[in-house]
Amino acid sequence: MSSYDFDLFVIGGGSAGVRCARIAAGHGARVGVAEERFWGGTCVNVGCVPKKIMVNAAEYGQWTDDALSFGWQVTKGGFDLATLKARRDAEVARLNGIYGRLLGGAGVTSFEARATFIDAHTLDVGGKRVTAERIVVAVGGRAVRPDIPGAELGMLSDDVFDMTSVPKRLLVVGAGYIALEFACVFQALGAQVDVVYRDVLPLRGFDQDIREALPEALEAQGIRLHPNSRLARLDRQGDHLSLSLIGGEAVAADAVLFATGRVPHTNGLNLAAAGIDCTARGAIEIDAEHRTTAPNIWAIGDVTDKLNLTPMATAVGHALADTLFGNNPRRASYQNVPTAVFTSPPIGTVGLTEADAVVQGPVDIYLARFTPMRHTISGRPGRKTLMKLVVCQSTRRVLGAHMLGEDAPEIMQGIGIAVSMGATKEDFDRTIGIHPTAAEEFVTMRTRTREAGIRAAAE
Template sequence: MAYDFDLFVIGGGSAGVRCARISAGHGARVGIAEERFWGGTCVNVGCVPKKIMVNAAEYGMWAEDAAAFGWSVTTEGHDWAKLAQARDAEVARLSSIYDKLLQGAGATIFNARATLVDAHTIQVGDQRVTAERIVIATGGQAVRPDIQGAEIGLISDDLFTLPELPKRVVVVGGGYIALEFACILKGLGAEVDVMYRAALPLRGFDEDIRQALVEAMTAQGIRLNANAAPTSLARVDGQVIVTAADNMMREADAVFFCTGRKPYTAKLGLEAAGVAVDKDGAIIVDDDHRTSQPHIYAIGDVIDRVNLTPMATAVGHALADTLFGNKPRRASYRNVPTAVFTSPPIGTVGLSEAEAAAEGPVDIYVTRFTPMRHTISRRQGRRTLMKLIVCQRTDKVLGAHMIGEDAAEIMQGIGIAVVMGATKADFDRTIGIHPTAAEEFVTLRTRTREAGVKAAAE
């Protein structure tokens, strides 16, 4: 049969837009629908506005540090409204670029909700269209925990619409979003408590990094409450009362739930189209991102695999090349560099010590120091930790981890080396750039410890 489109993409975030744009550039007839905002979570209520607010918080610290370097700097407090105006203007600018890119590539744009009617038919607003292939890229959405009074709390999206800075904040969650929000709010002047259910935050990250972040945040005055999952929220005399296990209570002006996100698959018509999901609502795909319907694909956070914007973009591009560019390929989910924009920031790539040790013996190299800037400023909580994990058998660097100034910028370059399979010998013969923190990655000579010896013996 004749279809209206060769490809129809549901979702205008990073994954969907890249897939649609590249496919159209290859000559495909492409339609794409977005119901909320172009650019998705990252551009509108995620990476971009968050990083702007991280920068704002850091500027306050730099102003305080300036006196140690001979500068006389006075501040009159932070202007939340001015920051919000600048942030929102940049978000609007970036969001509009997505529309222009799609139009320039020749894609047909629909500003409407799209749902599947059957395996080849899509309801888009008040019209129906057909497509030979379909890509679902609807992303994820923040969720509230199932506790009493949860409706009183805010979700991560709400940070970007707050009219003013709350004076006292409780952030619920131990993941990267919760910790980033805690550092932003503290840096802008709020009193901050973080409550999470585990003994340490950042589950899945390297243990040394997790512990170092606890020390850094505590030194900056952020109160971390471990093993303290909230059980209820209540509003009393204009304040929010958070109750956790063992009758722990905290009072706040605002409570943020940063306890996770779930794939945005509800009411998309997946069942009608024969698309299977797992118990958490994530769309099930194979290594080529095919769903249970071979001509329907799913990419990005909606499959809940590696929920990072650059990963979603890479997968979208690879899928477009495969389907319409005569260049079949896959984007690898291995050794994906990532960052956590806490204060100080974290950068990481490859395996954690625990993951690497489970596969066999590894050598661990760790260094910890106060960076030059803070030997002068004496700011607490800004020490740097850097770590390499090296396979004893092959000498390959299996993982690199850092918490400290410029960690994200440094780790992008280290990520190239790890993806290429660089060895510790390759690192050792690389000349460092002095004086920098980054040079420590190529001057680590003394092994701190070994791990995984027992796993190898077994």
């Protein structure tokens, strides 16, 4: 038997940490895991899951509006956020409990306490000294406020789930997926929403055609956009808040949500005592195997700030457990990871953007934009669908697929399989479409819209 208390100790009970702990225990390791806040981490408790429930609630209101055009005589009443909150919180509590039971069923020893390093093999877990041969750090990330006067008057994304009523005017600061998803949700629930952001277009890092199409869709539903804006200060003025922007403009609101980014939650872990180095943003530095600068310690999930997606964190946690204890060394690939943004309409994407693809060589672009059948009937404005394929000219491989439109996340999961397998444009072309659907457009786009990267390739 090892002289350590555990073969593996995991700090953090979110998606990455729970999966790693559970799989390692299944391989026969003696595993401990500590979580100081709630089992399931951000995703289950104040992230993906409760947010998607709110997205669903917003969609019901929009479908009610559409129903009249399809012959239904529907009377739309007021929305009660408190009722939704109660049902949503009950579902979160159920899932939270499942995470705890999964660990117990796998034989993992759980600690509901904060864990900090004493040295590379020793932890202080809620005042108890615990040793482990190997340690995995999976503490995730946390939302941060901008560094401006009055920032404490605004909410962070976690605070949204404590709200019991919809503000008449909501100001969202940020243009990432969290900011835009909540902007769409609250606009649909009855708020007047303003979105303030620094860049010319929202969703930095996404494909340019998607970024250009989204503002039209947001403005069509009544969301007011304020691009190219820099924050000066946030003040309370009587019964409302006022966000002053550099240059003189001020935006009034009843509530302000700061969704300007998240940082790795590494503060206070005493990482230096274990010999663990971090980047300037606080992310733990890792190699290709997710090993930190301490040879017996690994870091996975959002604390590494690589690709902050729950399924990615889960996949990495599973692969690491198989590598360390399952006699099956492997890595989870960060390439061709499908993802979605649950705006209204939603976005789905997998693979390379056009800008990233042209760095590798010339590409052909296939792009379609149309109004889906539902909205040719409903007439709801701003519901255009955009679909795009980025195809390598030399190999004909589909390097990227991008969509803005109804059911984009569901469609993109299947497209993600094809892109990950290396499907070519001809593979897409010979696939028979399902008619009538929007999804069939991905396999019926025959005419090249444009080519890109030619000049770069010639040089």
